[in-house]
Amino acid sequence: MRDSINNKIKNFNHDFAMACKDSKRNEEDISIIAVSKKHDVSLIKDAYQNGFNNFGENFVQELEKKAAALKDYEITWHFIGPIQSNKIKLVATHAHWVHSLDREKIILKLNNQCKTLNKNINVCIQVNIDNEVSKSGINPNKLLELSSLIETQSNLNLRGIMVLPKLSNEIEETKKVMEKCFALHANLKLSHPNADILSMGTTSDFKAAIESGSNMIRVGESIFGKRQ
Numbered sequence: 042m043r044d045s046i047n048n049k050i051k052n053f054n055h056d057f058a059m060a061c062k063d064s065k066r067n068e069e070d071i072s073i074i075a076v077s078k079k080h081d082v083s084l085i086k087d088a089y090q091n092g093f094n095n096f097g098e099n100f101v102q103e104l105e106k107k108a109a110a111l112k113d114y115e116i117t118w119h120f121i122g123p124i125q126s127n128k129i130k131l132v133a134t135h136a137h138w139v140h141s142l143d144r145e146k147i148i149l150k151l152n153n154q155c156k157t158l159n160k161n162i163n164v165c166i167q168v169n170i171d172n173e174v175s176k177s178g179i180n181p182n183k184l185l186e187l188s189s190l191i192e193t194q195s196n197l198n199l200r201g202i203m204v205l206p207k208l209s210n211e212i213e214e215t216k217k218v219m220e221k222c223f224a225l226h227a228n229l230k231l232s233h234p235n236a237d238i239l240s241m242g243t244t245s246d247f248k249a250a251i252e253s254g255s256n257m258i259r260v261g262e263s264i265f266g267k268r269q
């Protein structure tokens with residue numbers, strides 16, 4: 042098992058380096074979140090030994106369990122899943138970043154919890170760039186409004202946007218959507234210069250994302266293998 046994850050990481054590191062080289066991007070300018078959802082703590086330790094320290098989780102109970110088990114590790118936890126209002130306290134307690142904000146009610150509650158815990162967290166707004174009914178995230182035309190709301194919250198640092206472009210077999214289609222995301226983010230930065238993060242790209246499309254200007258990719262399968 043350990044050999045297999047070390048090999049996967051070796052391959053991923055190679056692909057990542059090539060993607061950066063091909064797009065003339067500096068590797069240091071792109072953060073990698075290792076998405077560890079549905080994988081065991083032991084695999085997270087292996088990835089950590091391989092140099093990863095940003096991990097992404099989608100489910101609150103899993104985040105809680107793993108953060109407790111790995112409390113002696115210097116890990117930055119990113120919550121990237123949908124947030125239910127009754128789980129906000131746990132998210133606020135364990136996450137350093139939340140990528141999936143898309144509702145006013147959740148934003149206000151998260152800020153209140155962070156205040157109670159006396160901590161600040163980094164947040165991104167999830168944008169539903171293709172307006173897919175099945176997906177979370179705001180309509181792009183709501184972005185500035187929600188950003189302004191977050192800026193008024195004492196304990197939330199607005200850091201950017203998170204997008205999950207529609208999967209397509211046509212890489213050119215994907216890139217078109219990603220360029221739209223880049224432009225949307227560039228426009229956001231004009232009025233919110235601290236919102237410097239474009240969280241875009243997963244196993245299936247991180248190369249296109251890097252080419253399109255992403256500076257934070259969220260990769261699960263390429264690092265940890267298939268999820269059950």
Ligand SMILES: *Cc1c(COP(=O)(O)O)cnc(C)c1O
Pocket residue numbers: 076078099121122205243244245259260261262263
């Ligand atoms: C699961 C997940 C990922 C990782 O996807 P892979 O295909 O395993 O790389 C990235 N972002 C979000 C929001 C996810 O839910």
